Amino acid sequence: MSQYHTLRVVLGDQLNAAHKWFRKPEAGVLHLIAELHPEATYVKHHIQKLCAFFLAMENFAKALQDAGHHVQYLTLDDTQGQTLESLVLGMAKAYQVSRIQLQRPDEYRVMMDYQAIASNASVPVSLTDTEHFMLPFEEIPRHFKAKTTIRMEHFYRKMRQRFNILMEEDHSPVGGNWNYDNANRQALKQKDLAHIPEPLLFSHDVTHIVQRIEQHQIPYIGKAQTQLLWPVSRHDSLTLLQYFCDHLLPNFGRFQDAMTDQTPHGWSLYHSRLSFALNSKMLHPSHVIKAAVLSYRYRKDIDIAQVEGFVRQILGWREYVRGMYWINMPDYHEQNALNAERDLPEYFWTGDTKMNCLANAIGQSLDYGYAHHIQRLMVTGNFCMLTGIHPDQVDEWYLGIYVDAIEWVELPNTRSMSQFADGGWVASKPYAASGSYIQKMSDYCSSCHYNVKEKVGEQACPLNSLYWRFMIQHRDKLLKNPRIGMIYGNWDKQDKAQQDAVLERAEWCLDNIEAL
Template sequence: MMKQGYTMLRLILGDQLNAKHHWYQSTNPDVLYVIAELKQETDYVVHHQQKICAFFAAMENFAKALQQAGHEVLHLTLDDTESYTDLLQLIASLCEQYQCQGFEYQQPDEYRLSEQLSSLTLDGVTIQTTDTDHFLLPLTEIDQYLTAGKHNRMEHFYRAMRKRFNILMCEEKPEGGKWNFDQANRNKLKPTDIAAIPQPLMFTNDVSDITERLARHSISTIGFSPQYLLWPVSRKQSQALLEHFCRYLLPHFGRFQDAMTTHSDSAWSLYHARLSFALNAKMLHPMQVIQAAMNAYQQPNSEINIAQVEGFVRQILGWREFIRAVYWLNMPHYGENNTLSANRALPAFFWHGKTQMQCMSYAIKQSLEYSYAHHIQRLMVTGNFCLLTEIAPSEVEQWYLGIYIDAIEWVEKPNTLGMALFADGGIVATKPYAASGAYINKMSDYCASCHYDVKKKVGSDACPFNSLYWRFMAQHRVLLAKNPRVGMLFMHWDKLDDSEQAAIIAQAEHYLNDLDAL
């Protein structure tokens, strides 16, 4: 039973489930914490049902944990908030209902929510904001490491973070003598490797009440609808997943970081940590994750070598912090970038996975089933396809933002617009990550059972990635030839005679005219 009045109302967003936040270090009966399900958050894009279920279940568990710790907590479901048009109306109503003198919120990670909350005015109520106590690099210090509107090398940023936090360092030098062991992390899975892939740790969280609630409120969703959710929805489950990763997966994490296969029940998870949802919802702290990996690496007789742990640390300490910095430095105009003038519609098979391209079918169907795909599937399969076929960045972004359980705008937007589509013109990446079918064949076994022939550029069964790749390169030659990492590839194209070039371009145009038929 809530009291009639509280001195302070504090808002907890669905991705602010940080039990170690300074708010919770002491209890105060005059402070009311509010965590609420809102249609505003379910409807800004069409989300995977598992994504909404995971956030809602984690929010409910977090509210219960705070209550058990002695805090005053108001947890509101869609049933409770259906009459409110948006978050601001809800806050205003609650402040009036509970006679609050102050309102406080943690800095949102998404620009849209930050702008929305910063526009809030409440008569007679003071408004304050505070940090989330989560990211390693404070927002106020980002511009000391990166410059807005230009390309900043992630490697430089990563090295600075290593030094700042003394991770994998021997005095002023990197442990192992090198900063980066990425060259050791590009192995394809052989049959013996596939047979040894561990089973993923999956949870059985009953979310039937949430799925029923979503249906009752007519929330549009995509993807497989679960009764039991395999993703962690509490701090305890998140810690268990972290421990499982360090014990069973980290020894081979980097080695097969870019690999893909269809020949395993664990093919969708492989050696990946799958901690991104727990991290992005803040059930885990990035330094907690890094230290767990470091502790496992430093154990006597550990099977984890420097290449494995460095590859993982780079993703958390380097890439994750870097992407967040790029996002905040370049918003709000970052999302308007479309350097390559891409404007095609997303093909229908992105919503059901029914395409004759084995790599695309597998990656999309996996995403629909698990709300998850690892970084190479996102970048070099679906992302590469959207890059080569010039799909409008806004359509690609909405798909990525909706379908993946870990997709929150601060991390999704730079990865999609910058890495996958090169729409930002090089703010994130030094070149477009365009590739023919040869790359996918090198890193996977997708091509062996595909309708299309990965070795062919032209013909009715020619791999679409091959002709689309060369058309893309020719189409954007003026831009790409200036790039030393790309320009040399045109030497191969220029060796083809005019008729061969024309046939490849015609093949690509044939595919582009009816992408849904692929």
Template sequence: MVRLVLVLGDQLSTNLSALQKTDKTQDVVVMAEVTGEATYVPHHPKKIAFTFMAMRKFAEKLRGQGWTVAYTQLDDADNTGSITGELIRRATEHDATGVVYTEPGEWRLIEALGDMPLKSHSLPDTRFIATHQEFDGWAEGRKQLRMEYFYRDMRRKTGLLMDGDKPEGGKWNYDHDNRKPAPDQVDFAGPLKFAPDKDVLNLVDARFGDNFGDLHPFWFATDAEQAQEQLTHWIEGGLQKFGDFQDAMLNDNRFLYHSLISFYLNAGLLDPLDVCQQVEAAYRAGQAPLNAVEGFIRQIIGWREYVRGIYFREGPDYTSRNALGHDRKLPAMYWGAETKMNCMAKAIGQTQAEAYAHHIQRLMVTGNFALLSGINPAEVHEWYLAVYADAYEWVEAPNVIGMSQFADDGIIASKPYISSGNYIHKMSDHCGACAYRVQDKTGKDACPFNLLYWHFLDRHRERFKGNPRMGNMYRVWDRMDEERRETVLKEASDFLDRMDAGKVV
């Protein structure tokens, strides 16, 4: 009896549980480029193109391994426009008895597949290191779900950077070594660039050319072999200084020493444990320092696994959380409109061009500004999900709703991740080329981050005044004379009013 085997566009792994638990001699793989998945948010054209190119290559790989693959291209005449519609159509076509699939990474799809009028069987996604049961077991009974302690368990489970039962080098975390400001120059050439499928580019250009984001030039890897080339290239040339400068930002260098493999990890083209083992091997061979290797591995087996655990533990309503009651509309600058803030222009301009920005650009520039300004976290969440090529809800939502916007009321972060302009000034060369002056705390040229920082603290005082990590902030605010505090709050409010009115800020 024939069963359908669903493979989604972010499940492009030959070790996918649905492929491992079915029979290539009789079962039929279903893959589909559908409007529903391409439009539920206005995805960056590069993300759509990357997904379609990688899916088409993976389908051919499966055929080469002996699988029958029923593949639907976006412009096929019989395309129903949805994953469930394609499964129902293919079930009739192949007289299939049911569907086997690996659990999707978005509640939206989990619910849709659960409502199908077909017998279906969902399997765990074994490409991750921690199961849902393991994460829930770790979380049970804890007052605070802090990533650091979960990360240590993942180190023990995987054996990565362990010296017996102790952490390599005697410490679990070397983050204090990884906060150097932007270097004068970068001696790494950045990511490898690969030739695209021109048919897919033409299709995406015709159908999604009006979406926010530049489709051209397109250079992403689109199969596992190319993704491995990029990983090797980065280990050999970028890993050594990755740790030192992972938080830094530069006007004229978009990539610095970052690996740019998150697209490939999250789509299934690279295996996370294998990636970490390759990076650890570089350390063991004396090719990279411990602070760089530990910092990178922590992002994958620590943070990446942790946010997935949070997403599934918190449930489908997580993306609607709004603990701070923020309701401001997302400003037009996030969609490419003019802004005088150089740091925002650089982060958003890079996002528009590359469908990529690194974690500090997302957290401490665009995310920080959204939080300080009081923007509705649902709109912020949808923007991040739309504009980044590595964004899938399981990883994006906890980073935005929890870490960036504090909309989950502290499940992830012990305090809001906010800063004045000083942090951006320290970690980048953005401020020197800005229309505003980071040194000015008030006045017509004052950095908006300086004004909004205190505005945020003032309006949320009742909530945060007792937070032990924020007490010093309030003590500084309280020591200011009353006239200065009034000036700060008025100028911050005036700035927000101008922004709400659509004026260039």
């Protein structure tokens, strides 16, 4: 008879040490944690993303073993030729277990795998919650409706009230306002650059993981390095959270939309970079929120606008996109409201473009597997939307290149917020912008090959003409939008010769997109 009666499967994004499964070791229970070829190859991932997940999984398995749990950790060497379904069913048969226990997956494709496991298993299969998100999964239909516009702000306020976060005793929001976004749109001035804190980076040896990835010929984005800067344990994650509260939170909100290439720390600025720790579940969102709010209460240098902006990202946006993802799957993948069909330019894989904003955002993404939300939304995302890149290709790039990218969070952010491919389920307008926005929020334009002030001519910033082409192309859909409809008045006031010149420049940019 087998020494195990229960097989529990722990995925790479289920590294939650506080889960009820791990409160105390149980005799007869085996936990399976495995590196799988299909998970490493369903898109081409950044090498740092692969290393971060594999090392975090390895560390989690060791921590469970040290705590007395029974764990089977399998590497790519052990699982070659296996799918998630074949591996789980094979392990269940090999150990002659009487039941299989799974945690609810956060991706639709994995849920399909789990349904196949349940259908084909010869023993009972049960599904339990991951105990991670603040909104219970079964409540998603109460807050979200498929293919329907749901505004994040209304959801966010309900979550603030429900969990009593930044609320007064009379149930009003701390500071009198729910949202301080208007106070959080400052660009970095020259005097600000010298005060940007050095980011906390880890230095984990991943030589053995890189060798394994290359031995198995797993394709990847980026350049393989032997040292990994990302947190790969709960201890690392808590250390990074504390560093954020101590050094970055005082200016987080103020500069959360800012961009710069004038300092070595421009890629990180005041951002927490906790998204990988959160999305792998090494950190719980309530823990992160409590730490930030506690710092605000006891530190005079942290005002309400800084902490509210951070809380809104975690309690508001993160929980919101998860709800939008699940209520709209599997149809989300089919959304292409703007009929975008163009291929992604080659420089998205090299960073070799004369557009300085793109070169910086793509370059740091290739270097670090990371870019902050404005770089993703208003630089690479804006460019892809203006040029009509097919959302399938945009999704694949974002899902692969970022260390924190898991489909439940990537898909709504990319296809909805960034590309407006859903026609407005998430965003109330397309986040389209000309070069003037980049100039306002960054110093990229000052050293760019192109002139941000010009709309036509060889030196004109491509974003300027592409913006107007996009707006005219989709005029019928956007004219009645109260947030952007008035923009067409500016266009209509221009003489036809000027309009034609701008649109001609845009067509040239599209025809020569690989040379921009």
